[in-house]
Amino acid sequence: MVKVGIVGGTGYTGVELLRLLAQHPQTEVVVITSRSEAGLAVADMYPNLRGHYDGLAFSVPDIKALGACDVVFFATPHGVAHALAGELLDAGTKVIDLSADFRLQDADEWAKWYGQPHGAPELLEEAVYGLPEVNREHIRQARLIAVPGCYPTATQLGFLPLLEAGLADTSRLIADCKSGVSGAGRGAAVGSLYSETSESMKAYAVKGHRHLPEIRQGLRRAAGKDVGLTFVPHLTPMIRGIHSTLYATVADRSVDLQALFEKRYANEPFVDVMPAGSHPETRSVRGANVCRIAVHRPQDGDLVVVLSVIDNLVKGASGQAVQNLNILFGLDEKLGLSHAGMLP
Ligand SMILES: NC(=O)C1=CN([C@@H]2O[C@H](COP(=O)(O)OP(=O)(O)OC[C@H]3O[C@@H](n4cnc5c(N)ncnc54)[C@H](OP(=O)(O)O)[C@@H]3O)[C@@H](O)[C@H]2O)C=CC1
Ligand SMILES: CC(=O)N[C@@H](CCC(=O)OP(=O)(O)O)C(=O)O
Numbered sequence: 001m002v003k004v005g006i007v008g009g010t011g012y013t014g015v016e017l018l019r020l021l022a023q024h025p026q027t028e029v030v031v032i033t034s035r036s037e038a039g040l041a042v043a044d045m046y047p048n049l050r051g052h053y054d055g056l057a058f059s060v061p062d063i064k065a066l067g068a069c070d071v072v073f074f075a076t077p078h079g080v081a082h083a084l085a086g087e088l089l090d091a092g093t094k095v096i097d098l099s100a101d102f103r104l105q106d107a108d109e110w111a112k113w114y115g116q117p118h119g120a121p122e123l124l125e126e127a128v129y130g131l132p133e134v135n136r137e138h139i140r141q142a143r144l145i146a147v148p149g150c151y152p153t154a155t156q157l158g159f160l161p162l163l164e165a166g167l168a169d170t171s172r173l174i175a176d177c178k179s180g181v182s183g184a185g186r187g188a189a190v191g192s193l194y195s196e197t198s199e200s201m202k203a204y205a206v207k208g209h210r211h212l213p214e215i216r217q218g219l220r221r222a223a224g225k226d227v228g229l230t231f232v233p234h235l236t237p238m239i240r241g242i243h244s245t246l247y248a249t250v251a252d253r254s255v256d257l258q259a260l261f262e263k264r265y266a267n268e269p270f271v272d273v274m275p276a277g278s279h280p281e282t283r284s285v286r287g288a289n290v291c292r293i294a295v296h297r298p299q300d301g302d303l304v305v306v307l308s309v310i311d312n313l314v315k316g317a318s319g320q321a322v323q324n325l326n327i328l329f330g331l332d333e334k335l336g337l338s339h340a341g342m343l344p
Contacts, residue, residue, distance in 0.1 A: 002329050005031035005069035005093075007061055007084070008076035012186050013098050015046050016318035017073055020289075022052040024322065024336030026329075031065050031072075034058040067091030071328070073321055074099055077185075082119025085144060089123070094328060095144045096321050102127035102146035103214050113210040130324040131218065132333070133157060133268050139327045147324060148218075150316030151177050151211045151233060154244040156218040157271060157291045158308030161264040163222040167255060168248035168304070170227040175215065176245045177231065180238040180282070183312045191235075198237045209233050240313055241282030246306040250297075257295045257304060265293075269334050270315060270323065280309045287311060288341040289319030311341075 004021065008014045009032035021027050032042060037058045043050040045058075059065070063084065066072050072088055074081040074097040081101040088095055104110040107118035118124075128142040129135055131153065139145060148156070155175045162168040181197050190196060212231045219227045236243075250257070258276045265271040272292045274280055280292040288311060296305045310316045319337055326333045 002027045002325065002331075003068070003070045004029045004325075005033075005066045005072040007033045007066065007072060007074050007080065009042070009058055010034040010037050010045065010186070011075055012182050012313055013317045014075035015049075016313045017075060017321065018042065018046070018049055018053065020314075020318055020322050020336055022049065023339075026331055026335060027325070029053065029056060031069060032056060032058055033061040033066075035060050063087050063091075067093050069093055071096060071325060073097075074101070075318070078114055079116065079119060085123060086120055089143055094142070096130070096147060096324050096328070097145065098147045098317050098321055100146075100149060100210065100214070102144060103129060103148065103152075104217060109213050113213055129218070130320065131156060132320075132323055132327060133265070133271060134160070134218070134221070136327060139324055140330075142328060145324050145328065147317065147321045149211050149214055150179065150183055150242050150310065150312035151175075151209075151231070151244070152214045152218060153316050153320065154242045154291060154308045154310045155215050155231070155246065156222070158244055158246045158293055158306040159219055159248065160222050161261050162248050162250060162304065162306070163219055163227075164264070165255075165260060166223075167250045167252060167260075168223075169251070170219075170223045170225060172249060173219065173227055173229045174247040175229065175231045176234075176247070178234045178236045178241075178243040180236060180241040180312060182239050183242070183316075184235075197235060201234060201236050203232050203234045206232050238282065240286050240311050242310050242312045242316055243282050244306075244308040246308065248304050248306070249302050250304045251302050253297075253300065253302070257297060261293060261295050270319075270337070278307075280307055282309045282311070283343055284341045285309050285311050285315065286342045287314060288339050289314045289323060289337040290341065291315050
């Protein structure tokens with residue numbers, strides 16, 4: 001059994017980790033932290049977990065207890081893993097961070113987008129970006145994993161086949177992305193109120209969103225050169241889901257794009273390339289650790305449109321984190337992650 005600790009157990013990604021790990025046959029959650037709910041039994045806060053975690057209660061973060069775990073997930077706002085990851089690694093505990101703390105390789109770039117100095121630049125060199133479809137072999141050897149963000153997961157997986165094959169004009173890529181409201185976390189905020197988010201939709205952070213450098217970093221790696229990317233996130237009236245509509249110019253019309261995408265993801269258990277002409281729906285991946293993709297070339301023109309959907313809390317966060325755990329501990333990558341999406 002892999003002994004698991006979770007820092008930040010009361011947030012949406014923390015409780016999603018608990019939901020997924022409840023079905024995982026090779027893990028045991030032994031520590032779960034919350035400063036505000038310390039002492040409360042997990043199932044008293046989250047009744048969906050009744051019967052799954054009898055005896056487990058939230059506790060304040062304690063390095064000694066966390067350091068006795070085989071692996072600790074951070075499901076916390078940025079900055080928290082910076083402060084604690086080093087001590088845990090020294091104690092021999094592996095770290096899987098769901099926040100953005102170790103996603104950018106450049107500490108100055110991180111400081112610019114997150115508005116504070118990087119708190120652990122000495123760990124950046126060994127941090128592995130946890131996108132299994134790109135980095136599986138590095139993940140296997142890692143001690144510290146940075147789980148990709150939700151928009152970055154859907155967007156990178158959609159663009160990768162075109163960029164790796166050198167087919168797209170990399171100077172002008174467009175990612176038009178929509179997110180459900182749970183992407184903003186569980187913290188109370190006027191912008192997340194039902195009356196503010198339902199029956200309405202809006203773009204935000206057009207000038208620059210903190211996921212822009214993360215996506216650019218991944219696409220640069222895939223293309224082998226700098227890319228020009230316009231990324232526009234939108235808030236939509238759904239609870240879970242990311243829908244990325246991606247545009248790239250591919251001048252060579254002789255290439256069979258459907259075959260290219262199918263071949264790229266043929267051995268990937270959590271990427272589903274849909275039949276030609278499909279329009280994937282976010283509800284088809286709700287609760288599932290799946291990225292569902294369709295590729296189109298409208299009117300046989302040179303502009304290719306890729307549609308990529310994920311559940312922000314699963315393949316966009318906690319599911320991908322569990323996938324990383326499975327790889328890290330040499331387990332079957334699919335353990336605990338076999339849920340189908342929920343229709344309707
Ligand atoms: N929501 C989403 O779709 C996605 C979120 N993420 C990332 O995952 C992380 C968690 O997100 P989410 O679950 O939405 O966040 P929430 O805001 O819903 O929850 C945050 C959790 O962290 C704990 N926490 C806050 N501050 C500290 C601190 N200083 N020390 C220890 N614990 C702390 C909180 O508990 P308490 O204050 O009681 O200690 C709470 O349990 C964030 O970095 C987010 O960006 C990544 C991908 C998708
Ligand atoms: C709808 C919404 O507010 N989404 C969040 C992104 C989701 C998220 O939590 O970002 P990470 O993946 O980096 O953790 C935002 O735009 O900041």
